[in-house]
Amino acid sequence: MTYSNRALYRRPRTEQAVLAMLRGERNSLRGADQNCAFGRLRYLARQSGLVIYDADTGYLGDDELTVLSWLAISQRPRTKALQPADPALASAINDCASRLIEAGMRLYPITIYQYHLFSRLT
Secondary structure, three states: OOOOOEEHHHOOHHHHHHHHHHHOOHHHOOOHHHHHHHHHHHHHHHHOOOOOOOOOOOEEOHHHHHHHHHHHHHOOOOOOOOOOOOHHHHHHHHHHHHHHHHOOOOOOHHHHHHHHHHHHHO
16 A cells, blocks of 8 residues: 555645545535546556545545546547556546546646656655
8 A cells, every 4th residue: 555645735626626536525526427437437446456545535645646647648638658557447537537628627737747756756
């Protein structure tokens, strides 16, 4: 299990909202289709060995940053270099990324940069 001291209150609001959906926080979900899509993503991520914390956790975990980065990359059509190896997980990420775009929620490019920075340090 990985640990991170990245405090959620310091993250951009869009990241906080997407992370709340990923963690299954009911108040953050906008509809049944988003609930199902992010529930599937959460399930597949955990099945792949990634740690997705509970909704009341006050920090961003390393694996959660990876998933946020994959979502941010999937929102940018020319940046498909980083995707999970599991095709089902990649499909769920692309589905959620599309739903976020439809809802007017775009993750910032800094999310991708922070993933690259973190992966170089580990």
